[in-house]
Amino acid sequence: MKRVLVTDGLSPVGVDYLRKEGLEVETVPTLAEAELVARLRGLHGLIVRSATRVTRAVVEADPDLVVIGRAGAGVDNIDVDAATERGVIVMNTPGGNTIAVAEHTIGLLLALARNLPQAHGALKAGRWEKSRYAGVEVYNKVLGVVGLGRIGSEVARRALGLSLKVIAYDPYLPREAAERLGVESVELDDLFQRSDFISIHTPLSKDTRNFLDEAQFARMKAGVRIINCARGGVVNEAALAAAIRAGRVGGAALDVFEQEPLPAGHPLLGLDQVIVTPHLAASTEEAQSTVALAIAEQVAAALLRGMVLNAVNMPSADAETLRELAPYFTLAERLGSFLAQLAEGRMAEARLAYGGGLAEHPTDALTLAFLRGLLNVILEERVTDVNAALVARARGLRVVETSTPDSGGFASLLGATLATDRGEWSVAGALFNHREPRIVRIDGYPLEAVPQGWMLVFANLDVPGVVGRIGTLCGRHHINIAGMQLGRERRGGRAVSILNLDDPVPEAVLDEIRAMPDIVLAKLVKL
Numbered sequence: 001m002k003r004v005l006v007t008d009g010l011s012p013v014g015v016d017y018l019r020k021e022g023l024e025v026e027t028v029p030t031l032a033e034a035e036l037v038a039r040l041r042g043l044h045g046l047i048v049r050s051a052t053r054v055t056r057a058v059v060e061a062d063p064d065l066v067v068i069g070r071a072g073a074g075v076d077n078i079d080v081d082a083a084t085e086r087g088v089i090v091m092n093t094p095g096g097n098t099i100a101v102a103e104h105t106i107g108l109l110l111a112l113a114r115n116l117p118q119a120h121g122a123l124k125a126g127r128w129e130k131s132r133y134a135g136v137e138v139y140n141k142v143l144g145v146v147g148l149g150r151i152g153s154e155v156a157r158r159a160l161g162l163s164l165k166v167i168a169y170d171p172y173l174p175r176e177a178a179e180r181l182g183v184e185s186v187e188l189d190d191l192f193q194r195s196d197f198i199s200i201h202t203p204l205s206k207d208t209r210n211f212l213d214e215a216q217f218a219r220m221k222a223g224v225r226i227i228n229c230a231r232g233g234v235v236n237e238a239a240l241a242a243a244i245r246a247g248r249v250g251g252a253a254l255d256v257f258e259q260e261p262l263p264a265g266h267p268l269l270g271l272d273q274v275i276v277t278p279h280l281a282a283s284t285e286e287a288q289s290t291v292a293l294a295i296a297e298q299v300a301a302a303l304l305r306g307m308v309l310n311a312v313n314m315p316s317a318d319a320e321t322l323r324e325l326a327p328y329f330t331l332a333e334r335l336g337s338f339l340a341q342l343a344e345g346r347m348a349e350a351r352l353a354y355g356g357g358l359a360e361h362p363t364d365a366l367t368l369a370f371l372r373g374l375l376n377v378i379l380e381e382r383v384t385d386v387n388a389a390l391v392a393r394a395r396g397l398r399v400v401e402t403s404t405p406d407s408g409g410f411a412s413l414l415g416a417t418l419a420t421d422r423g424e425w426s427v428a429g430a431l432f433n434h435r436e437p438r439i440v441r442i443d444g445y446p447l448e449a450v451p452q453g454w455m456l457v458f459a460n461l462d463v464p465g466v467v468g469r470i471g472t473l474c475g476r477h478h479i480n481i482a483g484m485q486l487g488r489e490r491r492g493g494r495a496v497s498i499l500n501l502d503d504p505v506p507e508a509v510l511d512e513i514r515a516m517p518d519i520v521l522a523k524l525v526k527l
Contacts, residue, residue, distance in 0.1 A: 002303045005039060007031060008049035010071055014292030021300040037061040045299045047071060048078070056082035067302045069295040072097060072282060075312055084313045091298050091310045094383075095150060096291035097282035102154035104281035105199055105229045108253035109159070112197070112225050113138050117275050136196075139163045144195030146211075147230070148173050148183065149380045152201035156183050167191055172347055172378045174396035192220045197227065203380045204231035206504070206526060212236060217243040223250040229281040230380060232256040241267035244274065255281045325361060328414065329369045331429045331437040334451040334527050335416050336373030338427055338439070341525040342457060345422030349398040350374065353415040356407025367401055370416060410440070442496045447487030449498040455525040456499040461518040462488045467497060470513055474501070477509050494520065 003024045006015055010027070018025045028039065030051040040046070040062035047069040048054060054068055059082040067089040068078055075092055083090045111117055114135035122129045143159045145152050148170040156166045160182055167184045169191045178185035191198070198220070202208045212226065213236040226249060228235050237258060243249040251273035257266075260279055268274045282288075301307040308314065314329065352370060354363050371388040375395075383391050392399055407413040408428070415428040428441035429451065439449040442457070449455070460466045467486070474481055483500035505513075505524050513522045 002044045003042060004045035004047060004299060004303075005043050006047045007036070007052045008071075010047060010049065010295075011289045011292035013289050014047070014071065014296035017293060017296040018300060021296075021304060023300060023303065033057055040065065044303055045069065047295055047299060050074065050077055052077065054078040054083075059083050059086055059088060067091065067299055069299045071288075071291045071295045080313050089302060089308060089311050090313045091295070091302070091308070092312055093291040093294040093298070094310060096294055097284075097287040098150050098154055100284040100287035101151050101229055101281040102158060103284075104255060104277075105151075105155045105227055106158045106162075108227050108229065108255065108275060108277070109143070109197055109199065109225075110138065111275055112227065112251050112253040118272055138197070140165065141196040142167060142194050144169065144186075144191040144198045145183070145201060146170075146188075146191070146198065147201035147380050148178055148181070148185075149201060151230075151380060152199075153181055155199055155201065156181055164197075167194060171345075172395065174346060174348075177394065177396050189219065192216065192224075195221060195224055197225045199227040200230045200234055201380050202230055202234055204233045205377070206524075209233050210236040210239075212240070214239040214242065217248055220249070222248060225250050226252040227254075228252075229255040232258045232260060237266070237268055241271060241274075244271055251275070253277075255279055325366065327431050327435045327437065328358065328366055328412070331414060331431065331451070332366045332369040333373035334437060335414065335427050335429050335439070336370040336375075337377055337527055338373075338451060338455075338525055339416060339418045339425055340374045340377035342427075342523050343418045343420055343422075343425040345420030347374075347395070347397050347418060347420050349400065349419040350392075351400045351417040351419070352402070353413075353417075354401070354403045355413035355415065356405065356411055358407075358412040358414060359403035359405060363401060363403065366414070367399065371399065374418070408440075413440070415441070439498070442487065442498075445487035445489060445494075445496040447485040447496065447498065449485040450483060450500060451527050452500070453482070453527065454501040454504050455527065456501055456505055456513075456522070457496070457525055458499075458513065458522040459494060459496045459520040461520070462491060462493050462495040463518050466495075466516070466518050469516055470499070473509065473512060474499070474505070477506070479503055479505060479509070 001024050004018055006025060006027045008030050015025055015027060033053060033055050036058050042064055043062050044064055044066045049071045056079045059079055065088050068083055070078060070092040073092055073094050075090060078090055080090050115133040119133040141164055143164045143166050145156050145166060145168040148168045159166050167186045168178050169186060169188045175185040211234045217239060240252055253275040255277045256279055298309045352367055368388045371392050372383050375383040375391055410430040413428055413430050417424055417426040426443050427439060430438055430440050432438050437451055439451050480502040481499050482502050486495060486497045488495035510522060510524055513519060
């Protein structure tokens with residue numbers, strides 16, 4: 001009999017379903033790493049919510065472990081890389097808490113406009129302070145939504161019902177998709193200058209960390225109010241506190257924080273204009289029941305029928321196909337992530353070309369892996385094989401696949417081109433030794449690079465000294481170069497290079513590289 005361990009107080013509806021399916025289920029409270037490692041012997045499934053940390057030690061503790069299920073969308077508490085290396089499926093439940101988070105966002109917006117928690121606290125403390133907590137109406141005010149994904153769209157729909165004027169900034173969403181929601185698509189500066197309220201709905205990445213900082217607050221309309229139910233770290237909390245004290249920002253309502261729980265003495269806790277909730281947005285009875293039943297169904301299907309749904313580290317495919325094409329799934333996902341970080345502008349079309357031996361196989365699952373890599377870079381929600389095509393279509397991204405016996409001298413070749421409103425970027429990859437992914441072309445330039453870790457990608461005029469200057473600059477800033485690959489069209493023409501680095505290049509150093517003579521492009525990519 002297959003055995004499943006359930007932690008973190010999963011809703012009983014999920015536990016009941018697992019038992020009805022004939023699985024042996026053990027439920028435990030949230031466990032520390034050592035306790036969880038001790039429990040993981042002869043178990044085939046592990047289901048957690050957000051509190052349990054599934055570390056590398058946990059993943060490696062049980063050789064029988066087949067699947068880890070996260071009752072929720074985020075998998076930040078699971079070492080997905082470790083699970084992938086061990087062949088353990090990690091799956092989540094995207095979309096199960098969308099309504100809950102959207103409603104919480106609207107609740108915070110209204111509470112912020114009318115000072116509801118402050119007035120409630122004062123009255124509970126015996127103070128009748130009617131004049132002190134006079135608020136503002138949301139009617140005819142402007143709500144700026146940053147990130148119009150699944151949750152951002154639901155927030156926009158509800159805000160329109162409150163007669164707010166909704167504008168949105170999402171550089172990856174076609175304007176037509178926003179307009180179908182009744183939302184005006186704008187550039188970021190326009191959103192900052194016009195918005196009375198700003199609600200954040202972006203993932204946390206190297207590009208969005210401290211997305212709202214001192215410089216951004218200075219560009220906003222005076223008195224703007226900020227709502228964040230997305231991810232801690234997107235808003236620079238010290239800069240927000242300073243902007244509120246200076247009167248530039250009228251107030252803020254936050255459900256997520258860079259450090260959770262919030263430490264005592266945090267600057268935001270002492271400000272009366274700030275409303276805080278302890279990461280409650282997804283915590284409704286309905287949402288928890290929905291995600292509990294969903295993850296139970298998915299884990300049971302994986303353990304009992306070999307069906308994989310909403311996996312975050314593998315395509316949803318039968319076992320035989322997966323074994324044969326597994327290394328290409330890794331290659332496809334990394335090529336998608338690479339292009340998403342290299343390209344600029346609104347995505348319009350992705351063209352995939354399968355050459356050589358790959359052309360003889362069904363490639364739908366590989367295309368989904370590519371889209372997952374591409375879209376996970378830019379979206380708040382985690383894209384899986386189940387919803388990748390739907391998400392791409394919803395965002396107006398056209399996907400074109402072609403197959404050809406020509407493979408450019410490789411056994412198989414996977415080429416990908418991304419067209420945006422600013423141009424086209426292309427990359428091609430192959431496997432070395434049947435299992436090792438390599439980038440073998442960038443925009444037609446041949447090279448051989450390992451698509452892994454931090455990568456400095458730069459294009460330049462093919463003249464002496466360019467690579468040396470960049471190497472010297474990296475050395476001066478103690479950035480170790482782990483590998484270097486170069487490709488060029490011809491002597492004296494253009495060249496493209498990839499440096500594999502042990503550490504990221506700071507933005508200031510990247511700007512120095514871009515300012516060098518003969519440099520055409522420089523980007524930092526993380527795979």
